[in-house]
Amino acid sequence: MRTIDWVDGAVELVDQTRLPDECVMVRITTVDRLIDAIRRLAVRGAPALGVAGALGVVLAGGDRDAIARLRAARPTAVNLAWGVDQAAAWLPKGREAVLETALRIRDEDIAACLAMGERGADLLTEGRPGGGLRIMTVCNAGGLAAVERGTALGVAQTLLERGRLAEVLALETRPLLQGARLTAWELARMGAPHRLVADGAGPYLLARGGVDAVLVGADRIAANGDTANKIGTYALALGAARAGVPFVVVAPETTIDFATPTGDGIEIEDRGAEEIVTVRGMRLAPEGTDAVNPAFDVTPHDLITAIVTDKRVIRP
Numbered sequence: 001m002r003t004i005d006w007v008d009g010a011v012e013l014v015d016q017t018r019l020p021d022e023c024v025m026v027r028i029t030t031v032d033r034l035i036d037a038i039r040r041l042a043v044r045g046a047p048a049l050g051v052a053g054a055l056g057v058v059l060a061g062g063d064r065d066a067i068a069r070l071r072a073a074r075p076t077a078v079n080l081a082w083g084v085d086q087a088a089a090w091l092p093k094g095r096e097a098v099l100e101t102a103l104r105i106r107d108e109d110i111a112a113c114l115a116m117g118e119r120g121a122d123l124l125t126e127g128r129p130g131g132g133l134r135i136m137t138v139c140n141a142g143g144l145a146a147v148e149r150g151t152a153l154g155v156a157q158t159l160l161e162r163g164r165l166a167e168v169l170a171l172e173t174r175p176l177l178q179g180a181r182l183t184a185w186e187l188a189r190m191g192a193p194h195r196l197v198a199d200g201a202g203p204y205l206l207a208r209g210g211v212d213a214v215l216v217g218a219d220r221i222a223a224n225g226d227t228a229n230k231i232g233t234y235a236l237a238l239g240a241a242r243a244g245v246p247f248v249v250v251a252p253e254t255t256i257d258f259a260t261p262t263g264d265g266i267e268i269e270d271r272g273a274e275e276i277v278t279v280r281g282m283r284l285a286p287e288g289t290d291a292v293n294p295a296f297d298v299t300p301h302d303l304i305t306a307i308v309t310d311k312r313v314i315r316p
């Protein structure tokens with residue numbers, strides 16, 4: 001299954017807001033509907049947003065205002081703006097050239113995820129001749145966050161295929177529960193042993209022992225290696241450093257933003273109080289309660305053991 005694709009003149013994507021209850025493909029024919037899908041996280045995850053951005057330029061035609069709105073639909077994942085820019089650069093050559101670029105980005109993403117899976121699994125099993133590994137992850141960095149397979153979860157899938165995966169411990173990922181709704185769904189489909197973990201339990205479980213590595217995706221990696229990813233990633237990195245557990249970021253080269261020198265320059269999306277004080281329409285906190293809701297955090301590069309990309313392993 002592809003999370004996002006171009007089918008008969010339209011963007012088709014899995015509506016991730018409806019998972020795990022139902023897996024529904026939606027067909028999107030206008031750029032405004034695509035922008036809405038991005039904002040409400042029907043399509044999400046940095047690599048998938050890169051493909052969505054590029055395909056969105058095809059839908060936008062030459063509408064520069066719509067392209068600017070698409071580019072800014074979510075600010076943190078650099079892949080969205082990157083995908084838009086890559087495709088928009090071909091506008092002077094016409095629609096076919098834009099579409100060709102978008103489809104190339106889609107195909108390169110599929111190949112990149114396969115390469116990251118292999119490289120990440122090699123890295124984790126190097127010098128460990130046998131036995132399964134226990135992996136901890138946060139949010140969803142699986143096939144739903146890319147076109148197929150994904151980044152951090154793609155490594156888990158490769159380990160599973162090699163008979164080297166003992167278990168994935170997936171953080172539930174408040175407030176939108178990408179771990180509980182999406183990662184657990186993907187792992188079940190994959191046939192991978194897994195258990196869900198409350199976000200606050202992550203660092204304690206690392207301290208208690210038995211986790212071999214933390215694997216996370218990335219939304220933007222600054223030139224110095226500082227990495228923005230789903231809120232809760234930084235706490236896991238701190239816990240992993242304290243416990244001596246390798247903390248590995250898995251992301252395609254397209255997530256590295258050389259124009260941003262350090263993590264301080266990364267814009268962090270704030271998604272407002274409503275997502276915190278309610279869950280799926282049900283009020284949790286007393287009426288009138290305010291909340292702060294950064295959707296991402298930045299893990300400083302010195303807490304990262306390695307960054308695995310489709311081309312290389314980057315160490316501090």
Ligand code: MRU
Pocket residue numbers: 041044045046047077138139140141142145146150151152178216217218219229230231295
């Ligand atoms: O808000 P989301 O669900 O788009 O956040 C996604 C993440 O933080 C992922 O970890 C990241 O995009 C990498 S996905 C391979």
